[in-house]
Structure formats: structure tokens, C-alpha cells
Amino acid sequence: xxxxxxxxxxxxxxxxxxxxxxxxxxxxxxxxxxxxxxxxxxxxxxxxxxxxxxxxxxxxxxxxxxxxxxxxxxxxxxxxxxxxxxxxxxxxxxxxxxxxxxxxxxxxxxxxxxxxxxxxxxxxxxxxxxxxxxxxxxxxxxxxxxxxxxxxxxxxxxxxxxxxxxxxxxxxxxxxxxxxxxxxxxxxxxxxxxxxxxxxxxxxxxxxxxxxxxxxxxxxxxxxxxxxxxxxxxxxxxxxxxx
Amino acid sequence: xxxxxxxxxxxxxxxxxxxxxxxxxxxxxxxxxxxxxxxxxxxxxxxxxxxxxxxxxxxxxxxxxxxxxxxxxxxxxxxxxxxxxxxxxxxxxxxxxxxxxxxxxxxxxxxxxxxxxxxxxxxxxxxxxxxxxxxxxxxxxxxxxxxxxxxxxxxxxxxxxxxxxxxxxxxxxxxxxxxxxxxxxxxxxxxxxxxxxxxxxxxxxxxxxxxxxxxxxxxxxxxxxxxxxxxxx
Amino acid sequence: xxxxxxxxxxxxxxxxxxxxxxxxxxxxxxxxxxxxxxxxxxxxxxxxxxxxxxxxxxxxxxxxxxxxxxxxxxxxxxxxxxxxxxxxxxxxxxxxxxxxxxxxxxxxxxxxxxxxxxxxxxxxxxxxxxxxxxxxxxxxxxxxxxxxxxxxxxxxxxxxxxxxxxxxxxxxxxxxxxxxxxxxxxxxxxxxxxxxxxxxxxxxxxxxxxxxxxxxxxxxxxxxxxxxxxxxxxxxxxxxxxxxxxxxxxxxxxxx
Numbered sequence: 001x002x003x004x005x006x007x008x009x010x011x012x013x014x015x016x017x018x019x020x021x022x023x024x025x026x027x028x029x030x031x032x033x034x035x036x037x038x039x040x041x042x043x044x045x046x047x048x049x050x051x052x053x054x055x056x057x058x059x060x061x062x063x064x065x066x067x068x069x070x071x072x073x074x075x076x077x078x079x080x081x082x083x084x085x086x087x088x089x090x091x092x093x094x095x096x097x098x099x100x101x102x103x104x105x106x107x108x109x110x111x112x113x114x115x116x117x118x119x120x121x122x123x124x125x126x127x128x129x130x131x132x133x134x135x136x137x138x139x140x141x142x143x144x145x146x147x148x149x150x151x152x153x154x155x156x157x158x159x160x161x162x163x164x165x166x167x168x169x170x171x172x173x174x175x176x177x178x179x180x181x182x183x184x185x186x187x188x189x190x191x192x193x194x195x196x197x198x199x200x201x202x203x204x205x206x207x208x209x210x211x212x213x214x215x216x217x218x219x220x221x222x223x224x225x226x227x228x229x230x231x232x233x234x235x236x237x238x239x240x241x242x243x
Numbered sequence: 244x245x246x247x248x249x250x251x252x253x254x255x256x257x258x259x260x261x262x263x264x265x266x267x268x269x270x271x272x273x274x275x276x277x278x279x280x281x282x283x284x285x286x287x288x289x290x291x292x293x294x295x296x297x298x299x300x301x302x303x304x305x306x307x308x309x310x311x312x313x314x315x316x317x318x319x320x321x322x323x324x325x326x327x328x329x330x331x332x333x334x335x336x337x338x339x340x341x342x343x344x345x346x347x348x349x350x351x352x353x354x355x356x357x358x359x360x361x362x363x364x365x366x367x368x369x370x371x372x373x374x375x376x377x378x379x380x381x382x383x384x385x386x387x388x389x390x391x392x393x394x395x396x397x398x399x400x401x402x403x404x405x406x407x408x409x410x411x412x413x414x415x416x417x418x419x420x421x422x423x424x425x426x427x428x429x430x431x432x433x434x435x436x437x438x439x440x441x442x443x444x445x446x447x448x449x450x451x452x453x454x455x456x457x458x459x460x461x462x463x464x465x466x467x468x469x470x471x472x473x474x475x476x
Numbered sequence: 477x478x479x480x481x482x483x484x485x486x487x488x489x490x491x492x493x494x495x496x497x498x499x500x501x502x503x504x505x506x507x508x509x510x511x512x513x514x515x516x517x518x519x520x521x522x523x524x525x526x527x528x529x530x531x532x533x534x535x536x537x538x539x540x541x542x543x544x545x546x547x548x549x550x551x552x553x554x555x556x557x558x559x560x561x562x563x564x565x566x567x568x569x570x571x572x573x574x575x576x577x578x579x580x581x582x583x584x585x586x587x588x589x590x591x592x593x594x595x596x597x598x599x600x601x602x603x604x605x606x607x608x609x610x611x612x613x614x615x616x617x618x619x620x621x622x623x624x625x626x627x628x629x630x631x632x633x634x635x636x637x638x639x640x641x642x643x644x645x646x647x648x649x650x651x652x653x654x655x656x657x658x659x660x661x662x663x664x665x666x667x668x669x670x671x672x673x674x675x676x677x678x679x680x681x682x683x684x685x686x687x688x689x690x691x692x693x694x695x696x697x698x699x700x701x702x703x704x705x706x707x708x709x710x711x712x713x714x715x716x717x718x719x720x721x722x723x724x725x726x727x728x729x730x731x732x
Contacts, residue, residue, distance in 0.1 A: 071452075072448070072452065075409075075451060075452045075455050076413070076448040076451045076452060077413040077414075077415075077416035077417075077427065077451060078413070078416075079416040079417065079419070079420075079427060080416060080427060080430075080444055080447060080448050080451070081448075083427075083430075083431055083434070083440065083444055084440060084441070084444045084445070084448070087434055087435075087440035087444075087646070087650075088440050088441060088444075090646075090649075090650035090652075091438070091439070091440065091441075096650075096651055101651075105650075105651065105652050106652075107636070107652070177305075178304075178305035178306065179305070180305075181305035181306070181307040181308055182307060182417070182420070185420055185639075187636040187637060187638060187647070189637075192305065192307060192308055192311075193637075195308065195311070196311070196551070196617065196637075197617065197637060199311070199315060199551065199618075200550075200551050200617050200618025200622070201618065201622075201623065201626075203554060203555070203578070205311070205312060205315035205316035205555070206312070206316050209308055209311055209312035209315070209316065210312065212308055213304040213308050213309070213312065216303065216304050216305055216308060217300065217303040217304055220302075220303040220304075221303065248520065249520035249521055250520060252522075253522050314552065315551065315552050315555060321559045325559070325560065326558075329700075420639075421549065421552075422547070422548060422549035422552070424547075432511075432642070435640075435642040435643060435645075435646050436511075436520070436642065438646070438649075
């Protein structure tokens, strides 16, 4: 039987940069990046659904605040949002004494908050567009059945809007993965952080950054194919029926 | 009022860097985008393939990673070339590969890929009958491009172009990480020195919103111009 | 990707070749990573100052050349020298063998130990594997302190790496870090003299083993610029002789 670890050690034997230690940093980075992106996407999605409904409201006083929120978060760089949250929380008087501090003290959570608020803003607008595009016929049919506004939202508008939003949301997921690279700016050892560390230690930019670029490329493709698969399943009714 | 504890002038200088960087990268991106779109529609297999690899790879890797690769790697690459020249031919050249150059090249390269997609879609949307009509009038290929394809294409490309520009503008903030003194970097530096992050970061956020609003207005005017004859949709 | 890069770089090289000029050094460009108080930093007005800056200017004046300071992030400071963004580095750079393979160093112009700094509330008297277990340590990315801490404590403690010393001090004051490992005078001017909180030096100042801590700070040149390095060495010896050096030293570190 082939001893995999021996083979692996052989492979790395003459390599000064990609030692088991540095590969460990990349692995740690992959875990951090995945956690950060996944958690912020889930939280952002949960926030975005009610926000999108509010944003589609006919009442100005409901839709306007949401519009302002999405305008600001989509109109400014994520890096600024991250700085404001990371450095900003420190200057809330007495924050160090509250129960929140052990959480906010870690770089991970300020980054998570910034990423969540950012993706929630984009996702809200994606959903709003999808809700707006609901066909009049579906709404009229629902009304004719005597559905209440709530029931109609739940049974008719949202399910069809989710499907319509899928391709745009797939892009947002990839965008978030790429945007997460700035986490290393606030000391997080994400994938890019690992690459920066390896670069600074060995002065080897091509090895450090090409390797991490390849990992990101693989992740991007994985997300792309996952969403293609979802679209195929969920949007099957929209495909021409030729066979 | 704009003094901001002495950092005001440097912040304004930084804003200038941001705008210059964004505009220069946009120009590079448009040129690369037009080239990529032409390559993608060309009959040559190799050109099509190269363009596809370019757009796929660029859009699969984070901007920041590409920027660091080019900035840190570019210096070593340039170094290898100039050492070669020095040792073999005693030519000692000075190549200024700074953070600004790296920023313009990287951002231009990244958005060239996005622009390529935008332009390709827009070129395809131009009615073939019009091009044939132009040719029937005896127009040369170049004239058809200038008088018919380009203006018509622009009408379809403008919404995508405007969208790309907005994203590009925000991407410029990343150059502060590789050491270019744009407004984000000045603000971050000032926040650390004075311990008052909001005083500096919020005006910079507002500046981004302002630049975005102004460009939105410009794009709306442009769209109006290119929509002439289509009753503005 | 790599191919595209190479092509674009070649383009750059060709463009630059036309502006080629010979090196006789009547103007020396010096790379520096700012801020690193009190060695190199900017006043609010944006004026560059610090021990390295003053000493560098004095050296240039003695040699009879003009100095031009070029700012560069630490991460890319050696590649920047190689690609002629500047002709020398004077930026608190410790002389060690790893760097000696890439650059030519002047004689050391100052020796500077490293030290652990922590809030007095941390209450440990010595930094070792036991006392640092579970703590968060701050270092500047790619520095010798980073190498030392990474090799010796990464198994027991969390390490946060920063681009600049200022970032790190801010997070120390925010209580995100338990302890930092820094060049001693930097910690002295940014932490010990701080009014925000009370900081102490933990344990002795550290300058051993030499494989990590080197032989002091030196000015770095490209390997082939031996003549230039020699000029700086001679000027440095003269400044140390006539008291100019002591005067600059006292400006930033007080009398000793």
C-alpha cells in the first residue's frame, strides 16, 4: 500500500517554501475564509428577506430607511465599512466592560458584522428587483383566490422571486468570496492572510500568491457549478421542453 | 472646516489620487475590454481561447490577491529584467514600478475582463441589417465601425459600463493596502494617530458616495445622448 | 496569467529603457517604511522626521549628495530596492544573514534590542511558553520579531500580524492584544510614554540568538553598489567622531 504521508513528505522534501508548516497556514486560512464567507452569507440572507419586503413597500416611511441603508452600503467600499466597524467599536464608551467585548475583541466578529451588513445590502436589492418582476397575472390570480397580502407574499411572490434571483445571487456569493480577501487587513489569517505571511517570510511573491490564487479559482468554480446545478433544478419549469 | 486636525489637505490629496487612479484604470479597462470583445468574436481560435482564459481567470481570483501578485511579483520581475540588462550589456535602467502603476495595471486588467463581457454583449445587440446597409452604401469597414457599430454598441453598453465603473471606483480603496496613499489610507493613518476613526472614515465614505452620484449623473446624460432616435427607454 | 504578466512587464521595461540614465549618485533615493516612531514618522502636517531620517540626511550632506525619501510598505521594501524604486533602505532594518543574501549592508549604525510590552494588568514577570499560553501576541508582519515569535510561540499562543506598528499599538490600547513584541525604542516611545494606559516591559530586553536578532540596524544597498556603501560607512564614522551622531541620538532617545 502506498504510504501517502511519506509520498507527501517526499514531494515537499526539496521545497523551502511549501513546507508542512506553511501548508498548515494555508489550510487554516481556507477554514477561516470559508467560515467567514459562509456565516456572513447566511446571516445576510436572513436579514435581506424582510428588508427586501420592506424596500418593496408602498409606504415611503418603510421603504426609505431601507433604501438609505442599501445606498450607503453599496455605494462605499467594504474596506471602509470594515475599518469603521473594527476601529469604531473600540471607541464606544465602556464597551470593554460589557459582555460583548470578548466577542468584538476577536478580529473575526467585527469582520463578520461588516461582511454581513454589506452582503445583506446587495442581497436586499437583488430580491427587491426579483419581487418587482413578479408577473401581474400571478398576483391577480392569487387575489382572485382571495389570498391575504401575507399569504400571497409567502406562497406566490417570494418563492417565484427567489428562483428569479438565483443567478444574481450566485454572483453575489462569488463577489463575497473575493471581497473577503480584505479580512487580512485586520489581522485575520484568512487565505490571503496566509499568502501575505508566506510572502513576507520568504520573499517569494509568485509562489505565495499564485498558489492562493489557484485556491480561490477552485472555490469560485465550485460555487459557480453549485449555482448552475441549483438553477437547473429550481428553474426547470422555465426551460424549453424539447425532449 | 476642512482642516480635520491638520489632515484635511492630505485627505484631499488622497481623494485626488483615488480619482486619478480610477479614471486611468477605467481607460485601460475600456481599451482591454474592446480588445477582449474583438478577440472573443474573432474567427481565430487562439484569440478566442486566450480571451476566454483571461476573463475566466481574472474573474475567479480576488482583486486584492491579483494586486499583491502584480505589485510584489512585478518588482521582482522588473528586477530580473534590469539585472539581465545590467550584467549582459552594462545598461543600467531605472524602472519606476510603484504602487500607483501596479494599481492602475491591476485594476485595469481586472475590469478589462468585465468590460470585455459588456462590450461583447453590446456588439452582438447591434442589428446586423444596419451593418449590411452600411456596407451596401459602400462604407469601408472602418467607417462602418465608426459611424454605425460603435455608436450603436455604446447605447447597449452604457448601463453595463456605468455599473462596472461603480464597482471599479470602490475597488480603488484596495490600493491603500499595498501602500498607495489614496484617501482611504490617509484616513486610516489619521484614525490610528488621533484615535478618532469616525472623524476621518465617515467623510471618506461620503466622498465615495459623492463621486458615485456625480458619475451617475454623467452616465445618465451620456445615455440620453446615445438614445437619441430611440425615444429614450 | 503569468504569461500575461510577463508580457505586460516586458512592455514596461521597453517603455522605461528609453529613459535610461547612468548611476553616478548625485541624488540618493532612500526607501523607508513610515510610520515607525521614533525612527521614522510623519507629523500631522505630513513632514517626515525621525532618527533614521535625520541621520540619513546628515550622512547625505556629509557625502555631498541630496537625499530623497521614498515611502514603501515593509512587505515590499527589499524588492523595491532591487527594482530601483530607490537606491538604499534606511528603515530600522536589522542586519542578518537571510537579508545579506539579497542586499549589501553598511556598518551597523545603531543596535536595538527587542522587548515584550504588556499592560501592567497582565502581571507576568517573564515571557515564556508557560506565561504566554493562550495569549494573543502582536507583531509586525515579516519582521524578525515575527519570525522569532512564530518559531517559538505559535504552538501555544495566537499571533496577530500587522502591517504597521501603529495598527498594533491601537489594537493594544483597544485591549485586543495581550502582549506585543517590538523593537525596544519603538515600544518605549509608543507604549511606555502613552497616557492611555499603563504599560510595562516584560522581562529583559532581548537580542539573542543572533540568527534572529542580527547585529544591529544597517543601511541596505544593492549588492553591486559597493562604492556607495563605502561612502556611507566613511561618513558614518566621521559623524560618530565629531559628535553629530550623538546630537541626533539625544534628539530621539535622550541622553544615555
